[in-house]
Amino acid sequence: MNTVQDYSLAELLICAGAEAFRDNGEVLATGIGVIPRLAASLAMLTHNPRMMMTDSEAWLLATPNPVSGRSSHRGQAQETWMGFSRIFDNVWSGQRHAMVGPTQIDRFGQTNISALGDDYAKPKVQMLGARGFPGNSISHLNSFFVPAHNTRVFVEGECDMVCSIGYNPDRLPRGYNLEDIKLGLVITDLCVMDWQGPNHQLRLRSLHPGISVEQVLANTGFEVFVPDAVAETTAPSAEQLALIEHLDPEGWRARQLKDNPPGDRRQAA
């Protein structure tokens, strides 16, 4: 694969995110937000053509829609109806992989998008609500996208409101073991991680160019397993960048990360 020198951090994260879907086979991939959706779309157009994606409204598509530059849903490559009620038939079958952006992630891989603060009856900050996180997490593979890797996201204690099940032995339902829980990659603006450290500890997989192990550890509120050798996150190929441009002709990806940094942070400032 011929890599290129000039790419943005957003494009690096899209390509790193696409790797999360590589060996999934014929599953519905759902990327919540511009970068996760572009990551899933890129995976479907490259290494996993068997994947399924929706139009983010009500139809399953044979080929993903661009995220930007469209004025209607007319003419899209829809292949079956996939309204919200039917989404749950798919979710509960397990044939899905969602890449979501939690507000809090704890050391167990539990997440929160519902509410912040100690008093659930009167939260400090009310957010979305648990949405489909409980059902997603007990049913199928989930990966996380974190646009700003810091200790407010990767919290020291447990999440204020646990919306998704993780590798927490104290919360494991009767009849389940930790291997029943399926967490995939964690893509952040600093690195790529997974949950395959000892006892499903969060593990560093690769560092983005110009980022150090120390930066990752300092910005994570709990211990991260660091293997002896940590690779650098693979830079996008020219082919990948061309497909990303096709999927996002208006460049919405440039507005997703603060100041739209370059992929290699050593080039910054």
Added chain:
Amino acid sequence: MLPTVLKLEEASGAVIVPMDDAHGNGRSDNDFNKIGASPLLFKEFYGMTKVCSSQAAIATIRDGMTIGIGGWGPRRKPMALVRELLRSDIRDLTVVAYGGADVGMLCAAGKVKKVVFAFVSLDFIPLEPYFRLARQSGAIDTMEIDEGMMLLGLRAAAWNIPFIPTNVGLGTDVIRRNEAIRVIDSPYDDKEWVAMPALKLDAALIHVDRADDRGVCEIAGPDHYMDDWFARAADTTIVSCDELVATSYFAEGDRARSVFWERSQTSAVVHIPGGAHPSSCNPLYGYDTAHFTEYSAGAKEGGFSSYFAKYIEGKTEAQYQQAVGGLDAIRSLPLPVY
């Protein structure tokens, strides 16, 4: 339980859309109000027709009822019916919804005791500002559940069973925060299961594209969301429609394919063109981003009362529509592109 009805009698002239009189019984909505509105009486009173005014329909709602609201976030919400609720003196409602401004407005107006929700959001404005204020001030009780658990709860109610077993919610605070949701043993395996309780609704409010006067409802947009389950889970289902059509409409082409519940599940039909505004009614119109933006900004600039005074308080639905630019403007709102 007549105070609401009596108040509506006083509010004569507030009916913006004349009752469809296709069956020629010549009775008015005020006649209906005078006899005391009950869902079971719609059909008897009007003969076959279920068409009535929004006032007559909302007069069947009582303090403390559990109401389900169809649609999803900012999409195809029965907002004209919600505005009618906001004008009433009804209170202490338990609201079950895939929530948007319907939930936000009802909370802001002090109508709500409890919200059963998985999210409350306006999509392009992710956090519903007035729901947020209500939660952060501790003003409302909650039953926070997964989106799919809500679907199961509505199905259990529709099927007249007390619960549906599921693994959804296991290991999460959705179970810990809801004492009413039990985890049970299975007679067939050694695992534990969430017994999602039936979400029985006293009434459901739903907006559809078209309906006939017997309650056959068409949802022409790409998704009918969980509206069929809201209709089936409710004792009384009040439907507002953008267009009131003849029964023969449904015989054309494959239109009957976009009818998702039987007319026996529809109790009342209210003809309100543009009645989903400011939410969308795809394909007729999109949601009104400018209006939602103004509505949301109000949460920071002194609260809901100025919005309520400007658009809802003492106003008919016709006056509301004039204030937001008229029906033609609503019908030309562009469809959202996702």
